[in-house]
Amino acid sequence: MNLILLSIIKKEFHHILRDPQTLTIIIFMPVMMLFLFGYAITLEMKQIETAIIDEAKSNESRAFIEQLMATDFFRITSADVKSNQIETIFKERKARCALIIPYDFSSALQRNKKVKIQLLVDASDPNAANFINNYVNQLNLKFNLKNNADVFIPFSFEPVMLYNPDLKSYYFFVPGLIAVILLLISALLTSIAIVREKERGTMEQILVSPVSPIQIIIGKTLPYTALGFLDSIIILLFGCLWFGVPLNGPVLLLGFSLILYIITGLSFGLLVSTISKTQQVAMLAALLATILPTIMLSGFIFPVASMPLIFQYLSLIVPATHFLEIIRGIMLKGIGLKELYIQLGYLFILTAFLIALSIKKFSRNLEG
Amino acid sequence: METVKIKNNSHSVIVEALTKKFGGFTAVNNISFRVSGGEIFGFLGANGAGKTTAIRMLCGLLMPTSGQATVAGFDVYTEYEKIKMNIGYMSQKFSLYEDLTVRENIEFYGGVYGLSRKEIREKTDYLMDYLKLWDHADDLTKSLPLGWKQRMALSTALLHDPDIIFLDEPTSGVDPVSRRNFWLLIYELAEQGKTIFVTTHFMDEAEYCHRLSIMRDGLIVELDKPGVLKKKYNAENMQDVFMKIVRGGKGQD
Amino acid sequence: MNPIIIENLYKTYGKVTAVNGVNLEVRPSEIFGLIGPDGAGKTTIIRIIVSLLNPDRGQVLFKGTPIAGNMSFVRTQVGYMPQRFSLYQDLTVEENLDFFGDLFNVPKNIQVNRKNNLYEFSRLGPFKSRRAGALSGGMKQKLALSCMLMHEPDVIVLDEPTFGVDPVSRSEFWEILKSLAKKGASILVTTAYMDEAALCDRVAFIFNGRILGMDSPDKLVSQIRDSIYLVNSDAPHLLFDRVSKSGKFKGCELFGDGVHLTDSDEAGIETIKDILNTMAVSYHKIKKIDPGLEDVFLKLMNENSL
Numbered sequence: 001m002n003l004i005l006l007s008i009i010k011k012e013f014h015h016i017l018r019d020p021q022t023l024t025i026i027i028f029m030p031v032m033m034l035f036l037f038g039y040a041i042t043l044e045m046k047q048i049e050t051a052i053i054d055e056a057k058s059n060e061s062r063a064f065i066e067q068l069m070a071t072d073f074f075r076i077t078s079a080d081v082k083s084n085q086i087e088t089i090f091k092e093r094k095a096r097c098a099l100i101i102p103y104d105f106s107s108a109l110q111r112n113k114k115v116k117i118q119l120l121v122d123a124s125d126p127n128a129a130n131f132i133n134n135y136v137n138q139l140n141l142k143f144n145l146k147n148n149a150d151v152f153i154p155f156s157f158e159p160v161m162l163y164n165p166d167l168k169s170y171y172f173f174v175p176g177l178i179a180v181i182l183l184l185i186s187a188l189l190t191s192i193a194i195v196r197e198k199e200r201g202t203m204e205q206i207l208v209s210p211v212s213p214i215q216i217i218i219g220k221t222l223p224y225t226a227l228g229f230l231d232s233i234i235i236l237l238f239g240c241l242w243f244g245v246p247l248n249g250p251v252l253l254l255g256f257s258l259i260l261y262i263i264t265g266l267s268f269g270l271l272v273s274t275i276s277k278t279q280q281v282a283m284l285a286a287l288l289a290t291i292l293p294t295i296m297l298s299g300f301i302f303p304v305a306s307m308p309l310i311f312q313y314l315s316l317i318v319p320a321t322h323f324l325e326i327i328r329g330i331m332l333k334g335i336g337l338k339e340l341y342i343q344l345g346y347l348f349i350l351t352a353f354l355i356a357l358s359i360k361k362f363s364r365n366l367e368g
Numbered sequence: 369m370e371t372v373k374i375k376n377n378s379h380s381v382i383v384e385a386l387t388k389k390f391g392g393f394t395a396v397n398n399i400s401f402r403v404s405g406g407e408i409f410g411f412l413g414a415n416g417a418g419k420t421t422a423i424r425m426l427c428g429l430l431m432p433t434s435g436q437a438t439v440a441g442f443d444v445y446t447e448y449e450k451i452k453m454n455i456g457y458m459s460q461k462f463s464l465y466e467d468l469t470v471r472e473n474i475e476f477y478g479g480v481y482g483l484s485r486k487e488i489r490e491k492t493d494y495l496m497d498y499l500k501l502w503d504h505a506d507d508l509t510k511s512l513p514l515g516w517k518q519r520m521a522l523s524t525a526l527l528h529d530p531d532i533i534f535l536d537e538p539t540s541g542v543d544p545v546s547r548r549n550f551w552l553l554i555y556e557l558a559e560q561g562k563t564i565f566v567t568t569h570f571m572d573e574a575e576y577c578h579r580l581s582i583m584r585d586g587l588i589v590e591l592d593k594p595g596v597l598k599k600k601y602n603a604e605n606m607q608d609v610f611m612k613i614v615r616g617g618k619g620q621d
Numbered sequence: 622m623n624p625i626i627i628e629n630l631y632k633t634y635g636k637v638t639a640v641n642g643v644n645l646e647v648r649p650s651e652i653f654g655l656i657g658p659d660g661a662g663k664t665t666i667i668r669i670i671v672s673l674l675n676p677d678r679g680q681v682l683f684k685g686t687p688i689a690g691n692m693s694f695v696r697t698q699v700g701y702m703p704q705r706f707s708l709y710q711d712l713t714v715e716e717n718l719d720f721f722g723d724l725f726n727v728p729k730n731i732q733v734n735r736k737n738n739l740y741e742f743s744r745l746g747p748f749k750s751r752r753a754g755a756l757s758g759g760m761k762q763k764l765a766l767s768c769m770l771m772h773e774p775d776v777i778v779l780d781e782p783t784f785g786v787d788p789v790s791r792s793e794f795w796e797i798l799k800s801l802a803k804k805g806a807s808i809l810v811t812t813a814y815m816d817e818a819a820l821c822d823r824v825a826f827i828f829n830g831r832i833l834g835m836d837s838p839d840k841l842v843s844q845i846r847d848s849i850y851l852v853n854s855d856a857p858h859l860l861f862d863r864v865s866k867s868g869k870f871k872g873c874e875l876f877g878d879g880v881h882l883t884d885s886d887e888a889g890i891e892t893i894k895d896i897l898n899t900m901a902v903s904y905h906k907i908k909k910i911d912p913g914l915e916d917v918f919l920k921l922m923n924e925n926s927l
Contacts, residue, residue, distance in 0.1 A: 003479050003482060003483075003484070003485070004479055004480055004481075004482055006479060007475065007476050007478070007479020007480055008476075008479070008480070010475075010476070010479075011465065011468065011472070011476045014465075014467070014468055014472055015465075015467060015468075018467045018468075018508075019467070200466075201459065201463075202463065202464075202465060204457075204459070205457060205459070205463040206480065207429055208427045208428070208429065208452060208455065208457040208534075209452055209457075209477075209480045209481055210449055210452040210453050210480075210481065210482065211480050212449075413787075414787040414789060414790075415757055415758045415759070415786070415787050415790075416757065513660065514658065514659050514660050540813070541658055541659035541813045542658055542659070543657070543658035543661070543828060543922070544658075544815070544915055544918050544919050544922065545919065545922050545923075546658075548874065548875045551858075551875060552858050552861070552862075552875065555856075555857070555858035556858070559858075569785065569786070569787055569788070570814070571788060571816070572815065572816075572877065572915075574877075575876065575877025575878060576857075576875075576877050576878070578878075593878075594877065594878055595853065595878060606877075607788055607816055610788050610789075611788060611789055611792065614787070614788075614789045615789060
């Protein structure tokens with residue numbers, strides 16, 4: 001029994017090591033994706049091109065502009081613009097927002113009257129527009145407090161960013177990427193490994209031997225679990241050392257969750273292999289079955305709480321949803337088993353269900 | 369509970385009224401035959417005549433719909449795990465992993481059949497001597513000439529010393545000299561009392577069998593020695609016999 | 622002028638010499654068979670002819686034009702059916718034919734005529750709206766051939782067209798080839814089946830990249846001057862073993878349930894019986910036979926000590 005399993009595992013490792021192209025892809029794809037997401041696709045905004053229309057031209061308005069320029073957020077690309085030029089500036093994409101300081105800025109301030117500073121935002125990129133809007137509101141509040149200290153405001157918002165004080169998007173992305181990449185790679189690996197043997201015809205040879213389906217499945221998945229784990233360590237190392245993502249929580253729990261999650265991916269792969277006749281089909285099916293739900297539904301980019309209700313329910317059966325909470329919780333919040341047992345439970349149940357289903361389908365497929 | 373199986377020495381494969389249906393389609397229709405130990409038994413038929421389905425039932429890969437069959441004394445319905453321990457399967461096209469070395473292939477299949485490390489080592493040494501492959505033990509299988517691959521495939525199928533060996537087009541595409549060497553090996557195995565089952569499209573492979581069954585549309589339409597069949601159909605060779613029999617049916621579709 | 626002339630062709634892949642100095646020509650409206658086992662170099666030669674591979678040395682003249690530098694000429698003129706060619710499984714028979722007609726720029730009105738002719742001779746007419754994937758192995762091969770004939774090439778190159786097809790479908794396929802040759806097409810075909818060699822006008826036996834013998838089947842067979850006897854036995858391997866060890870006969874080869882003995886001394890059947898009896902081997906039939914192409918191939922392989 002043990003020797004049979006060992007032979008299959010050994011053989012599978014030979015296949016992996018003899019195919020340097022695939023091995024390279026397995027190891028470098030995560031790193032490449034990490035860099036892509038980490039740098040190119042960033043949700044942070046800095047250096048927003050800004051046009052200033054200062055109609056007041058007073059000391060106060062200049063102080064205000066200076067204060068804006070002191071932040072990293074705005075970069076004034078067009079100062080001292082006439083109000084009739086605004087449209088051209090937007091159309092030529094010289095600025096993404098424009099601040100219009102009215103001529104009565106100073107006098108209103110002095111009379112403690114409310115001043116309206118108009119903010120024009122190019123909303124053709126709504127995400128960016130929203131972001132700018134929020135930021136300016138915050139700034140506005142601070143400015144008010146500073147200059148109208150005697151004005152009584154019963155309460156004030158003082159947002160403090162916890163766990164990711166600089167709102168760095170790769171804090172958010174690195175754990176999420178681990179979720180996407182691991183699921184994808186483990187599903188791809190198993191499905192291709194099995195379908196390849198079907199294509200070559202060696203599967204038939206193994207089937208006429210006394211090896212049981214369970215042994216085939218375990219023998220095939222164990223090496224890829226190891227490979228998946230290796231991948232996750234590579235991503236974690238890059239995430240922590242290169243991007244400086246913290247790892248605040250218990251490492252052991254993280255390791256356990258990673259393995260559990262890899263097994264989820266592998267059983268996905270098994271399922272895919274039962275429906276695919278060729279490696280191409282297996283590859284496409286694995287891609288679709290893992291990437292789409294993981295990116296769209298798990299909270300990887302879009303928060304689950306802001307989805308329509310039906311999608312919120314749907315997200316519950318996406319393994320990545322729970323894994324994301326676990327890994328973000330452990331890495332960023334530093335929480336442990338006490339706070340995460342519900343998510344772990346969900347993930348465990350989903351994985352158990354997937355394994356059972358895929359083993360059942362796989363065995364029946366062999367019989368057919 | 370231990371049950372002691374007494375092997376039927378005279379008949380290692382007994383098939384009675386074996387039938388397999390897929391939905392409304394009857395792939396194998398009520399076939400019966402017996403094969404003795406030491407016999408080379410050929411299984412012929414056009415594409416889709418039911419050969420593969422019949423063989424898969426005997427190998428324990430498919431459940432029959434009805435009928436009886438025992439292989440090496442074990443029942444195909446209930447004892448397919450034991451059947452698998454007692455059969456070897458070789459398809460020249462497929463059975464080896466091209467990206468493993470000669471030694472690794474032998475070790476893998478030895479392991480799959482549950483041989484101990486010591487047994488695997490002994491068998492490997494023996495096969496390397498026998499196949500004269502010591503110089504190529506650590507070469508990838510894909511670099512070997514076809515004739516060698518085919519003898520290696522046979523050897524790995526024999527690692528667990530099975531009583532019954534299934535061969536699927538064992539010498540297709542092999543040169544005439546290697547083919548003859550291969551068949552001499554097969555005759556030797558038959559002499560040791562092993563039962564050899566051959567399925568093939570190559571009529572010159574069929575000529576080497578002791579007895580032949582020819583299937584058409586799920587039925588066994590002929591079952592006899594090649595010489596008898598040639599006489600019966602007044603044919604020069606099995607090619608002619610086959611043509612006469614298969615053309616008599618509704619064809620391969 | 623011969624449509625295909627191969628001169629002194631060499632091709633190596635790394636350390637392996639796939640084609641080792643091959644010379645041959647295909648004559649007008651003949652079926653030329655390149656016969657040999659897998660790995661002998663058949664496919665490499667075919668691919669060089671249709672300009673998919675470049676030779677290391679030597680040249681191929683296609684209708685008198687060297688293929689080097691004339692790729693498009695070769696490709697528009699030749700009808701080529703690659704090994705294990707499997708068509709578009711998800712297109713119907715007719716759609717496959719249409720596609721290949723369009724591919725070779727055959728005008729639509731001519732396509733209709735040709736399709737009808739092809740349906741007739743391949744007997745695929747009743748199946749024209751069936752998907753290629755649902756055809757039997759033999760019908761698929763006929764469809765593949767038909768697709769290749771849509772542009773009516775007069776030089777046809779086929780690489781193992783009957784691989785994995787049962788004997789009945791194979792013989793139908795060969796009848797089609799015969800009728801094409803009769804209409805004037807020159808055909809080069811490769812095969813590993815010895816029985817198909819006998820159906821060619823001329824054959825070349827190829828092994829390890831070298832041509833061992835080339836001629837018409839009759840002339841090849843007539844190379845064997847010695848008498849050949851077929852001896853049948855219940856234990857052909859024992860018979861073979863005893864006879865070949867005795868060294869009493871020049872040749873002894875296993876053939877199915879018997880052996881072919883080469884009687885180079887013209888000793889005659891009675892003497893052979895006596896010799897066999899002294900060896901105490903059992904046999905139940907002995908008769909003089911005409912040698913076949915397989916005997917020739919074996920003889921050539923032995924002579925070249927391969």
